[in-house]
Amino acid sequence: MRLRGPRATAVALTLPLLAFIAASFVAPLGTLLSKSAYEPNVANILPRTLAALDGWSGDGPPAEAAFAAIAEELPKARQERTLVRVAGPVNRLKSGMRRVLTRTARQVETTEFAGSWREALIGINPAWEEPDTWLAIQAAGTRFTLRHYLQALDLERRPDGSIGLQPEESRIYMPLLWRTLLVSLGVTLLCLAIGYPIAHLIATSPPKRSNLLLLMVLVPFWTSLLVRTTAWIVLLQRQGVINSLLVALGLTPDSERLEMIYNMTGTFTAMTHVLLPFMVLPLYSVMRSIPPTHMAAAASLGANPVQGFIRVYLPQTLPGIGAGGLLVFILAIGYYITPALVGGRSGQLISNMIAYHVQTSLNWGLAAALSSILLVAVLGLYLIYSRLIGIDRMRLG
Amino acid sequence: MNALLVRRAGHYGFIAFCAAAFIFLVAPILVIVPLSFNAEPYFTFTEGMLRLDPEAYSLRWYQNVIEDEAWSRALINSLVIGSAATLLATALGTLAALGLASPAMPGRALITGILISPMVTPIIIVAVGMFFFYSSIGLGQSYTGLILAHAALGAPFVVITVTATLSGFDPILLRAAASLGAGPLRRFFRVQLPLIAPGVFSGGLFAFATSFDEVVVVLFMGGLEQRTIPRQMWSGIREQISPSILAVAVFLIAFAVLALFTVQWLRGRSAQAR
């Protein structure tokens, strides 16, 4: 298609931001997602070892060549400070391997070669005799792997090669994902239940009062997320405002202060508070456009207020419910800050698990796999949103 | 008679529910303000405060914050990163919105979708991805990296706001300007830009507020050097929780109210200009 005139101008205007978003936003996402299935570190650091393991049956220790290769490559990795990149992934496949690898790397350097690397290594650590050790190295050495996805979906590869669900007690991620979805759904419904009446009140009040009420929605909307979370800590904690009030009023004994924060209650309350404006604003803009004469017309035709509401008003607000509900749900399933600060142990969501694997366990592949599952869910909902509501109809404040 | 009574009760129930909901929305924010003047290091109202005893109130937490170099450094960081990211996001976002508003734009829905996506992508994924990516190109723990990251997060707001303003802009005005002899650049700077300026400013303000409130990306990408106000608050809430945070919170609430009124005012202006 030829580009010229207004078409070329339009494209040229959009291009800078498109390029910028591609470089500063899409590329980072791509980097992250690639880590979920692409792990070249072990393969890059132990190429000869892996080559020597090629064709090994898996029964009993491998051939001398493999021992010789690893005896050379481990100390080299240690000197180049890349050993951690091998130790981490291998250790995740067979626990204890981190120690085995670092010690071996250190001791091989000082070991005199006495004819057989095999005996030398087994002498350093008997783990080298076990086929499992080598299987772990071999598995960690595949550049492209789906094992992070298996783990993220609570699946495992059985010894016979088939894929099945992990035993129930070790399933972590799917229950967490379900919990995230349930919490998001709960928060969305709660926002709808609270937001619908107040949006209606704002939309039907006389202009001055309507503006004032709208401000009461917009002030929280503009207020820093951290401030709002802090506010809930101040209100809900054991020594906080609400507990102190209850104690002072004699409603709860001092020893039995309510646990309202650092658990699911805290996550739920604070998230609802944070996301409520995102529900109210689209509802309000839809409700404002419904002429008040419609309800009057319904009444004149003999409908009582409940019938009028259900048959005439509610159907017209469905676009607002869809817009607000989807937006709140999309924002909720990716929520991180609030659960991290007020969720305690039980109020953590999938985002917090991703952060844990990035910062603490350093299992980046798994973090990336969880991220891509979350991303697919969010993008799917975003697609529905854009089809149903249209992105260009999104309004702020 | 009975039906009327039921309806009236229903109406009062509705009003009471709404009142409770508005209290839920606003009270947590309002509670912070008096508590930030607490003379004691508690997060609750002391008896003295309830008696309105002047002794129970003090500015000590505000003084703490002002004297603490970490906070002033955080403020400077926030302002520097926020302004730079805002400039970038506003310039690119406004241009893109102008392109998207053209009826000749091909693939508008898809491109809008991509440009807005940073707004809905879970922030943790953005932060982690940026952490890996910017480290790999040598921009980890740098101001540049954070500015680029925040600009990407703020640009969607500019696109949305300017697009909304442009929908109220009558393109005939550009034809009129052309018929009067104005070339393309003059048409843009003398006619279109002045008329969409309120939208551009609002978008910029949204972008700045986004950066000014952003903590997760800073958490993953920023080093000690680049601690911003939200980052400082984050540690404050997680580690050594002190009422100084409430003083900062009051400052941020004041900023929010100011930003809100500015945007409302700008909106009024752009509605007038139509």
Place this chain on the structure above:
Amino acid sequence: MNGKKILPPHIEYISVRKTYDRSNWVVRDLDLHVQRGEFLTLLGPSGSGKTTCLMMLAGFEAPSAGEIRINGAPVGGLPPDKRGIGVVFQNYALFPHMTVGGNLAFPLEVRGMAAPERQERVERALALVRMEGFGDRRPGQLSGGQQQRIAIARALVFEPELVLMDEPLGALDRRLREELQYEIRRIQRQLGVTVVYVTHDQQEAMAMSDRVAVFQAGRIEQVAAPEVLYEEPQRAFVASFIGENNLLPGRVLSINRGVCAVEVDGRQIEAAHVGDLPVGADTLVAIRPERVTISHEAGRFANEHEATVEDISFLGDHLRVRLSVCGTSSFIAKIPNIVGHGGILPGDLVRVGWATLDCRALEAESK
């Protein structure tokens, strides 16, 4: 006379066509000349291509084929800001962020005129449209009529030779419209500029124009002075669009020196022969309602028929009578409200008649 012949027409459209989607022609094979100092109106229903013609002349649209010339020179490569044509837009298109004075000064500023001279020109333009003293107001503070005066002043302030107006009075109420019609005509005569004016209001077109081009479906049906259009429409569309006409379908029986006999519903009507309709062709016979006479006696006209009065509406200055005649029950006659108009009642059997030259046999269907 000789000197004039050397000058090319001010504007020429030469076989101009326009399509947006390569399948539907918005403008087809348009040929049109506009003389210097002429007030030409493009008249037609919405979607007939008249505004597109204007926008191609202003340079906002490019013809898909053909050529437009101004003063004999093709303007195809010239962007709108280099054409120096004044344009008055439908909804005024005043810049809301500038004062009235700022709006008027804008084209002068663009042309690099010095401030003092600019000021003087702005004052003169305001005086021209009788809006002295409004220079410091904002467009939003003016009424619709005032805004339109300013829009006209802005299109004239840089002294273009040619001014285009796209339904400039469409948004105004009737009284204001008539007042401004007169104003625009006055200003045009005073300055001697060429005006190409677009409207869908035939009364407006008749009242203002030197010539009117009637558009339909992307074509010009007829270009002529208003009275010629009214008295001598060449096509059925023009006959029905300009004023009111009874159109009776029939077939040409014979032709004799500009007069033809037409068979309509089994009767014979004598009508002026228009164009090159052959004997045997289908035709539409157009009869102006005000040229129809109703009487009880016979013998005054070449065309006389028995008719039944169906309905009578009293419209102040005239009576509007609906009759059954010549195979239609909606034949309209307008009877002036003068003493002794006949005392006709619905159901009456009457005679209707009209002169041969008040009745024109037109080509049945314009293709």
